[in-house]
Amino acid sequence: MSSILNGIPYVFVAAPLFAFILNNAVPRERMRSHAVALSGGVAALQLAAAILGFALLAASGRGEVRFGLFWSVDAAGAAYLRVNLVSLFLLLCVGFVALASALTAAKTIDDHRCSFANLFMALLLGMNGMLLATDLFTLYVFLEITGTASFVLIAMYKSSKGLEGAFKYLTMSALATIMMLTGLALLFMHTGSLAFADLGAAALSGASGEMDILCYGALALLISGFAIKAGAAPFHSWLPDAHQSADTAVSILLSGIVIKIAGAYGFIVLVELFGDLYAVRLSVAALGVATIAFGALLALVQTHFKRIAAYSSVSQVGYILFGIAAGSPLGLVGALLHVFSHAAFKSTLFSGAAALHEQLGTLDIEQMGGLQKNMPVTGFASVTSFLSAAGVPPFAGFWSKLLILISLWQAGWIGLSAAALGLSILTGAYFLRLQKKVFFGPRNPRWDDVKEIGGTIRASQIVLSAVNLGAGLCFPLVLLYLQSIGLI
């Protein structure tokens, strides 16, 4: 058992890397038809490995598994990678969303299949690397890789809008890079190391107990950088542009997981390291409040299906930030579970967008209406995602939001938890508007002959709706588990 557990982490790096090499070693003409299937296989492998690893690690009672890629981790001062329960859970989410994205990509991506597979693997490597890293600088490097792969994926078709979205994302990311590197440099100046083990609030305050003003600056800059990457308001400007313009399969990846790994995971690390500093948690909470409100308000007035979904992602990231800001294990669990439930319902929604785009050729919700009859599966899947997002029991979103609210309450932020609860009305409002305009109401006669989508997208929609509901129904088990380890 132990040897299996020790072997599992290698999958997360080796599988995408091997797929990348295979993808480029085989002639493109031959590879073309298999590239997306290859990506899907890697995603499925990652999902399976993460589930297995999570179960084994939880059963073994070890906190983490250290490993190096073709280097020994035992030497003093040697760098190492590691997986723990948090990163395995997030690796699971990555695999899950990647699989959903690959299923959609099989239908939506015609040209550039090989490039898509290449960049997909690079993106997976970037995200996995972030989750495996044990050093802030390594985290930064893989963050940049994630970002670069995302830019290229968005711009892949070189359509005017795709390029524009990628350019905006890149420009904002450049700002984030400057912020984060400055912060890292200032931290490094103070501590002499950027390994998680050497960092922490205690390390910053030093012997005198007084913290250097530069360290405060460094933390502020790091938080700003991650906020840009996470699309937290008011740094979210790039997010809807980029997510709207990308291919839907890419949008699933970006909205479903990239913003959470690139942004929210950064916050998780920061709060874990520096959570003792009240200002860190406070600024994350402030970002959370602004993000939920701005995202929901802006989602309410959009007319493009994917843009609504993108703003909804902004809004939901706010809830994740809330959970992280609570700074308690329960808050972290809530945030992680919300990452999962959001990944599930946002993938569902974007699969719906892919279906609508394939069948209708447009995503302007003003032109839609009454499509429930034509596309019952899409409509039903969309309803499950809506219910999960609005936090209606027993869907998955309800439970994760509930845990987040409880953790906020426990952290003494009663006003914030009330705000989170109140703002979730807006979530319901914009999703209801979307449902009404797209699936209910009178049908535009233009769409009389529209048929339901088939193939992998339909399969992914059915599976994802089942996950939305099934995860919620299984949630009491999760609660029991949490109770058994003393979190609730």
Added chain:
Amino acid sequence: MSMPTVVLIAGLVMILAGCVGLIRTHHMLKIIIGLEVAMKAVTVFIILGGFLNGRMALAQAFVVTVIVVEVVTAVVLSGIAISLYRKHGSMDIRNLRSLKG
């Protein structure tokens, strides 16, 4: 005022200059210039850190990695800019207003 303090302040001023360049320019490629100017200051910061805490080797390792990443970013940025130029026939970022709201 010690020399590292002066370097620090000059670096901060230079980062400010880079950000202003990033924000004020209307030319896509000049975004790269702004970014690069700021990044110069940041690499100097890292080296200054090594200089101050005695971990110069580590600082140099960081800088090398940063430079590699920077180059990749510059390549991608110029790739996007050139593709956009082929679309719009201009490098004006004011053309990039079709996605908004």
Added chain:
Amino acid sequence: MIVAVYICLGFMLAFGVIAIMSDGLITAAITLAVTSAASGVLMYLLGAKWAAAFEISVCSGLVTVIFISAVSLSSGDKTKLPAEYQDSRRTKRLPAVLIVAGAALMCAAALTGFSLPAGDAAQTGLTFGETLWETRQADVWGQMIALITGTAAIVVFFKESENR
């Protein structure tokens, strides 16, 4: 040494500002290369010889090449920025802003008594090569992956044609 450091710092700052304010793209590229070189020298003076070498070769070399090839790919022999960009006019207050900001920071530092140590900490531990290869393996893997991502990007942007 301190004087040399200050001179390099001055060069760096001055050419950086010129690069930002210039209307000509080639001018900007060249002044950026000078900035880069100045910072490389500064690093060398601070004791970072390998980083300085990288800075001078890659940044002032490779980035300038990339930049200039981008310029030539986009506008052929037209190296002047078109008049409507007017970067020099739009950033004409930049030096004043920077001087004010620098002075303000100086005053703040002086008033709060903030000062970094004078430096010259005894360098400890491994050499650059040992550090990079024996304690930063993860970063090296990261560099590699970044480079293959960059390659994939180049394929997408410069090799594949537009199909849609």
Added chain:
Amino acid sequence: MFKTICALLGDPVNPMISMCALPVAGGVLACLSRGRSRGALRMAVALLFGAANLVFALSLYLGGGASGALALGVQGLELRLAVSGIAALMLPFAGLLFLIVAVYAASWFHKREGGGAYMLLLFISLGMLNGALMADNLGVLLFFWEGLLCTLFGLLLIGRRENSKAAVKALALSGTADLILMLGILATARLAGSASMSEIAARPLSADGPGALGCACMLLGAMGKAGAMPFHSWIPEAASDAPAPFLAAFPGSLEKIAGIYLATRIVTDLYEFAPGSPMSLFVMVAGAVTLFFGVAMALIQKDMRRLLSYHAISQVGYMLLGIGTGLPVGIAGGVFHMMNNALYKTGLFVAAGAIEDQTGTTDLHKLGGLRRAMPVTAACFFVCALSIAGVPGTNGFFSKELIFDAALESGTIFYVAALAGAFMTAASFLKLGGAAFFSEARLPQGRRNIREARLGILIPAVLLAALCVLFGAYNALPLQTLIGPALGDAHIHAGWPENGTLVLLSSAVLLLALADHVYGRKKGGGALAAADHIHYAPGIKQAYALAERGLLDPYNWLMAAANGFSAACAWIEGGVTWFYDKAVPGLVTGTGQTLRRFWNGSVSRYLIIAVAGVACICLIFLLAALGEVAP
């Protein structure tokens, strides 16, 4: 006899329950009667069930009352019925009147539509009335009371679904009265610690202090059922188009029985009702106002139904005046007057119904000279009219004298008001009798051929008139045999009144009314116009105009207030709706649109916003560094 019935039915509560249930069964039978012989069937049902009810009631009365509880199987909830005293007297009286009215109604609906539902509701009303009379528990009483209201509403609605104004008015006014009664019952039960009337009667409550609210509310409830002001205004409205049997049954007798019964119980059993107390004054004022203004409105009516209906209101005033004195003689007079009124007012309504049945109108402008065409009806009418006018020797005279006696003892002003009422009553009946029976016929051509009314209508009329004569000629029967024992008062004076001065004054007033009538006839040119000189007298004319326009109607005030209130509610509700439907979504989407315009797609703006955000986060950290932000 009661023993026999008890032996047949077992527990004493069973015959009492059957008195509630039997009428309902009869009503259902009458309602189900179909086909050509349905009129005869209804008549048979009316006779059979009316007689059965009367037998039960008589057996109860002769058996000296009864008491029994019907346990409903729920702890603390029992349906307790108890009959004694005044209730025991009222039951056979109501049964007798009901029998007459039911026969009349069956006859009236012989050739008309809608009889089934009417009979059903009439019978259910009897069941409810019996229940209300027998109830010992105040809650049970309230239940039957409300049941009576429901049947009243239903009766008013029959056949007039489009024009349900009178029904709604009745529902609103009686419902208000019943609500007040409910309040009073709650207060009373709370004060007494029991809702059982027999238990409260053992230790009557004080009508002062906290008891005043309960007493006043209960009395108002009783007055509302009896139709006193200010709960009266639905009666003239209903009189305009309700079927004649309804008028005979409800405003004429059944409601008065219920209302006066309850008022008597309150005054004699539930509360210590001292003469001269504020509560007494309150009831007397209500009675005086009702009798005076009721009859004043009756005086000017030109329609038989409306005229009689205003009298029905006015007569309640006498009863209340008598009961309100709190004196034994007054209470006895009030109860006696109620019984008399039930007889002659029902007789008058029956006679009016007979006239309407034959001529097709009740408009006095069109009637006249019916004395010859309908002699029996005319005779009955005159007997009843003499009674209501209080001509010496009639039953109405004797009850009024008792009330006058009590009123004079309580305050001269009440006596004067009562006398003025007597004057106007006499005057209006002189006018009515003269116009309908004596003047020459004015009916339109083709309807001149008037015949005597049907036997089914004549018999009730004759019976009622005969009872009036009996109660007048032999007043010891009602006073000493019936009312005295029922009220527990052995010293009621029967026979000719003792106080000769009062008799003289009353007679003088009647003569004055006759003189006024003769003067008015001469001046106005006809019996119909005999009261016009009062109607159009300066000063009074305007008051009447206001009253005719309904401006003095408390119901209209209530409705105006209710309309104002509902308008205010609608305004508030509209505001709330606007707030939720327009303002909040408008604000939210407006904010969204503003934000949307702000994020205008410009990269520079995006960067500036981000830098501003960085500044905000730095500010948080700066404050933290300065120690301004702490958990």
